[in-house]
Amino acid sequence: MLHSKKVRSGVTNIGCPLLFGAALVASWQTGLLHKILKTDEYILPYPMRIIDIMKENSDKIMLNVNASVKVALIGLLLGSVLGYLIAIIATVFPKYGSGGLTIVSAFNAIPIVALAPVFINWTKDVSDIAEERSMAAKILVVTVTSMAAMSVNAYRGLTELPPFSEDLMKTYAAGRLTEFFKLRFPNSVPYIFTALRVSVPGSVIGALVSEYFAEYIIGVGRQIRENILIAQYATAWAYIVTACIIGIVMYAILMLAESIILKACLHRT
């Protein structure tokens, strides 16, 4: 009963979504989608046209991709490290720490669109060069948005330990540092990935939105906005597709890293 299913499930796993995607693109290219959505090929250009624009402007697109990815990655890194540090502080001082975590997670509820202009004003004096201070503002937005997810998850990873493991460490008379590196840190690794799964897409979106307001004009998000404002929908779509690809690639890399690292962790124990 099972053996034939295995082969079949492999086929359906890839086949079904592919088929669906192909059907979607086909209905898009043939104009069926336009009829369903009651729109025109101006607002929703054909896929081939979008791809053409992407090909024609690959250099310019890559320039903007670089800028956006840089913001997303640096912000993600800073936010995650900061978030993890906050989680550590919260673990060391559980009484005040968890209260602080509640406050940090509340940042999640503030719309980034509101944060972006605030941060641009805050970072005005970071540098005389507009490109640098814009960068700082954008990174700050991404940092704040990815910090919350990391601190909450990492705190769980640092405190929700296997039963008796803490006691075991005590019987070894292990110091706090040993306890951290031998027990708490390894325990928190899967939680780090849980946080990253939320914050990686979040960092991309944070980068795109913060570009809207930045002083220095660069980035995929900014291009989407500029092109829509001058009514260049086909070009805007090219950048939207680019943004999707950035998100997908970053997520795929994360998944790959997760599977490799978690496997390595499993082998070790």
Place this chain on the structure above:
Amino acid sequence: MKNLRKTMAFIAAMTMLTGAFASCGSSENSSEAGKSTVSESSSSSGQTAEMSDSDRIVAAAQAGKVGNWGLGNEYEILALLTKYGQKTEYLSQAFDMDGFDDDSITLASAMTYNELGLVKNDYEGGYGYGDTVGIIDMNNEGVAMLEDNLFCTKEFAEKNPNTVKAFISASMKGWEYACENPEEAAQIVFEAGSSVSSDHQAYMASEVKKLVETDTKGNTVNEYGKMDEEAMQQTLDLAKEYISLDDSTAASKLQTLTLDDIRDTSYWEDASADDFGDPEKTSVSVQLKWLPQCQFMGYYVAKAKGYYDEVGLDVDIVSGGGDIGETTAVNNSTVDFGVTWVSNLISADAGGMDLLEIAQVYQRSGLVLVYKK
């Protein structure tokens, strides 16, 4: 004991955090120096006043401190920079004048009727620079592009010619009245829900009046909404040169556009001659390019004074200021009419929309570059 240790460590951590914040703050001290240079430069105005406009433009461009809002408002600046042989780069200017105020932008874009007023005057929201600032006028530099116009889709105009004519007629009547009574117009706009302070509103009305009644060469215009061939052609030529489109199809279409593709004077002519019948569509809406303010006082006046009712139209004025261009809103029939800048209409038509200018309200460019003397 243990608790005490914990508390101490906690306090230490917090102190460190606060310290980090404080040091972060101290890096801002550099701007304190910046602030003092503001007063210095303004006090030593006599010395720098000798600088010519072209020197200013070159200096600011090379320092990378020319500002503009971008998003389709930048073409005149690009043309100006090109004129002086500078790289066509500018800073993205926020919608306040803080960047100008703190010197991160030395040559800032300003509309005569809005930002310039805020920079000069000291009413609420103003920076109070008074006459210590000077301007570079796009009209004088020969790079003026026409701004606020009225437009709709070709399809709508063909289907509802009388509605279009009636709307133009009543709107222009509104503009005429507003320009004759700018203070009353300002009050009407304020009561219509604008949140701009009434002082600034009054300033804006008087400045907008100038744009509506003076052409790019400084001559007085008596016919409201007239489409001046020469100014339109200059706008189209500059647009072809400075609107850069990534989409090659759109870019090549842009180069083929002629005035006849983007405007039709017949509706305005008939409207001026009061030569139109009953409107086909009586309930219409108009999308403004920006937030409700005196920039659009003609429409608010026409509505408040009942000019639209007189021609049998029920008009809904939709304020703008968002990311959705007014061109899109008109193109997908969210609204019937729109107010936009001619350059925006040109790029929309190049992109594949079928929009038609039906009246040109502003006869000259309201864009200036403002600098501290």
Place this chain on the structure above:
Amino acid sequence: MIFIVLFCFISFPEQRNINELKGTISMIEHERNDIEIMLDNVGMVYDSADGKEVTALTSVTMDIHKGEFISLLGPSGCGKTTLLRIIADLIHPTSGNVLIGGVSPKDARLKRRYGMVFQSATLYDWRTVIKNIELPLEITHCPKKERHERAMKMLDLVGLSDFADHYPRQLSGGMQQRVGIARALALQPEILLMDEPFSALDEFTREKLHVDLLKIWRKTNKTIIFVTHNIQESVFLSDRICVLSPHPGRLSAIIDVDLPRPRTMDIKDTPEFTALVSKVRNSFEGV
């Protein structure tokens, strides 16, 4: 004195002539019409992840009588749970036949001939104790009033009448398992299938539940098939113990337990009990 035990050793049934075996079984069926479950040459082969065939169970042939308490005893991997799941129609044997009250496991299931008790109580967190017991009755569209009455009766049977409106989380593990038994009995099935139901409980609770289970069994007269890896437990509870051995899973012995009933805890101190326990243990070593 050592009890004389009927020792029925079914040695490697694949060596037997299957036709002959089938004949024997139909004969037995004629002779005794109180057979509840009939297993005929039941085998189960899985495909493992790397594509190899894994034999979970090789031809098991046996009869289980009405009202009998049967234990399936063996170490992990011996196929005892597989056998129970085959009877419960949760999996289909790759060879052989199963008849429950004369019908296939599927028909038996559709007729709700058996109730199941799992290793974990598998109670529904969001239902109170009484609502948990009512669950199967809801599924069979039993009228509301009758449903409640029957559930209360079952709850009474397991001695938890006072806890009807508690949520499962408020109960101890032993109490939860009692609710599980009450729920399995709610549809008044003829057969109770129990898959290591007490293995997660502490020794004290388990012993108490053993006695209680025997009481319930006596009152309700069900046929019970009880999967366990605990020798003492199987000896204390069962009429017969089916000893299963791993690699491949097979029925290696059936041991009759003719300790007198009703059994109490004291019986565990008797030499007969001890002797049976060692006999069962030896039956493993003998394999």
Place this chain on the structure above:
Amino acid sequence: MKKLKKLLTSKFFITIVWVVMLIAVWELFAFHVENIKRTPENVQPHLSGIVDSLTSDRKINGSQTALQMVIENAKATLTRAGIGYIIGIASGFLLALFMSLSKIVEKTSFPYLMLIQLIPILGMAPIINAITGDIAKSRIIIAAILTFYPVATNTLAGFKSVQREKHELMYSYAANKFQIYTKTMIPACIPYFFTGLKISAPMAITASILVDTLQGGIGLGCLLSQSLKGAMTRYVFWDIVFFSAVIGILSFYIMGIIEIMMCPYRRTGKR
């Protein structure tokens, strides 16, 4: 766990301490900014200034004070967010249900479900607006899309979390599909469903505010961007930032309270 069992009063106290600390840091900054900036309210105003702007009866536009404006616009935004939220919840739940009912549906839609969270919906907002042609509609749709993903994935996780024994139990009762879902699957996934609701409640509000900024009209985001673009005093912007933060946090807790009311059997602290 021991630490969680602290008395409510002390927990309350800790929160107060944190809030006071945050206020102190904010004010420290505000004083600093006040000294170096000509328009401190554009960078960071004093909290007292923000409170003043809310309580003052000065009319911002022709007829309303700041507080009246915020409340009126908040009503519009929250209504749209609410409608979008409900649509998102319903469609997210239904998709999860179909995915759990049919392997084909699950396999087909799961990669696309992942994709939805990777698409910059906020970047696409103008296009959705262009397609629908109605700003109010697109505001609702985007709130719905953002709600949709967390609800769908969490509900699906809830369906998958049902123990094998529970499936077997229902199987042994010969329960039909409808009974399996109403008696087992759906009640079992409720806590997961609420996790999704709690995540997406602030998101729906954020989205609604963000999409407001696309075009004029009524809504918190419109007001926010107008204030940012200098159409009215900057304090309105700060009022909205704080208001939206408070509403976002409240929405999270309100969903938590509803969950506790709906699930009396749940112990606290799970997930």
